[in-house]
Amino acid sequence: AVVSTQSTGTARFWDTWEECRTKNKKLDFYNSVKDHPGPEPYLDTRESRHIAQLRMSCHRLAIETGRHKGIPRIERVCPWCCVPENILALVHLPFSDPIIQDEWHMLRECIATQEARDELDSPTKDSLSNSVFPANPDRALQNLAKLVTELELSVD
Secondary structure, eight states, X not given: OHHHHHHHHHHHHHHHHHHHHHHOGGGHHHHHHOOSSSOOGGGGSXXXXXXXXXXXXXXXXHHHHHHHHTOOGGGOXXXXXXXXXXXXXXXXXXXXOOOBOOHHHHHHTOGGGHHHHHXXXXXXXXXXXXXXXXXXXXXXXXXXXHHHHHOXXXXX
């Protein structure tokens, strides 16, 4: 009877976790990289702190700081990519949406992280381009995550 009650409680916990996780807008990035309960393999390394911070949106990117300030999501733009000279280069593209500074933008597209992205191996680059966060991040991805989580929003 104790085992049955314990497994029922565990199942209820994970059902509640799933429901809360999917309804919380703050967890958009987290939800895109985490779809199952339990620890990730990379968490056994000392360098995993920055990856964990990135996955939990514990950083100073505009997507998060703007949420704290009540700035509409559409106005949480990247200070590096949304400067006049960069916007002019993008005018010819078939979209006109602002470039939101979120985790995926920083991991895949932002000019501020290009050098760190160049260090990634091909499988990691492929994973990120397909919006898949690698289960076992390599050292280069850990360095990219560190860059993103420690990045200052100033473009001075």
